Amino acid sequence: DAGITQSPRHKVTETGTPVTLRCHQTENHRYMYWYRQDPGHGLRLIHYSYGVKDTDKGEVSDGYSVSRSKTEDFLLTLESATSSQTSVYFCAISETYRGGETQYFGPGTRLLVL
Amino acid sequence: AQTVTQSQPEMSVQEAETVTLSCTYDTSENNYYLFWYKQPPSRQMILVIRQEAYKQQNATENRFSVNFQKAAKSFSLKISDSQLGDTAMYFCAFSPSSGKLIFGQGTTLQVKP
Numbered sequence: 001d002a003g004i005t006q007s008p009r010h011k012v013t014e015t016g017t018p019v020t021l022r023c024h025q026t027e028n029h030r031y032m033y034w035y036r037q038d039p040g041h042g043l044r045l046i047h048y049s050y051g052v053k054d055t056d057k058g059e060v061s062d063g064y065s066v067s068r069s070k071t072e073d074f075l076l077t078l079e080s081a082t083s084s085q086t087s088v089y090f091c092a093i094s095e096t097y098r099g100g101e102t103q104y105f106g107p108g109t110r111l112l113v114l
Numbered sequence: 115a116q117t118v119t120q121s122q123p124e125m126s127v128q129e130a131e132t133v134t135l136s137c138t139y140d141t142s143e144n145n146y147y148l149f150w151y152k153q154p155p156s157r158q159m160i161l162v163i164r165q166e167a168y169k170q171q172n173a174t175e176n177r178f179s180v181n182f183q184k185a186a187k188s189f190s191l192k193i194s195d196s197q198l199g200d201t202a203m204y205f206c207a208f209s210p211s212s213g214k215l216i217f218g219q220g221t222t223l224q225v226k227p
Contacts, residue, residue, distance in 0.1 A: 042205055042217030090159060100147055100166055103215055105159035
């Protein structure tokens with residue numbers, strides 16, 4: 001358990017509404033990541049952060065923004081949700097394990113956009 | 115482009131038997147890490163095993179071991195003495211020098227009693 005929580009765990013929203021997902025970690029990890037999981041695609045990186053106020057885009061960043069004002073919190077925002085953003089969203093942190101960086105995941109947030 | 119391919123969408127194995135899940139990847143980098151993650155019905159992503167590309171020795175974790183063939187860019191997972199709790203989706207993932215993870219599409223494993 002890498003001390004990662006995600007909120008909410010489930011959310012149903014309507015097309016066009018803004019949505020913010022929160023990832024919270026308790027162990028002062030520098031690197032944090034947001035992924036989405038869809039059938040047939042595995043997990044794909046949306047955005048990541050390498051420190052407070054330091055973020056960068058991943059593979060599927062269109063339609064998403066992120067913010068990190070504190071080490072412990074990494075927020076993912078869908079400015080105007082679309083049905084194609086229905087997915088399961090995972091947050092992850094990177095931790096040194098046996099001399100190498102390894103990512104550990106939160107429990108996930110299931111988002112349904114109607 | 116760096117890609118990870120899992121060619122077996124679904125597999126099944128009898129309890130107590132051995133099963134091997136396949137994974138291939140494509141990269142031009144020399145230093146990287148490879149991972150297998152397990153995702154049970156709870157949807158939690160759980161690290162199973164990790165392999166450093168610079169190490170020739172195959173990683174093992176209890177009943178889980180890998181066959182890492184760097185030249186062939188192959189990274190298979192062997193589960194020995196399969197247990198009902200091993201039923202899950204298994205993802206192979208590749209981490210280049212940037213530290214990001216690139217995942218395969220997953221293999222659903224069913225362990226039958």
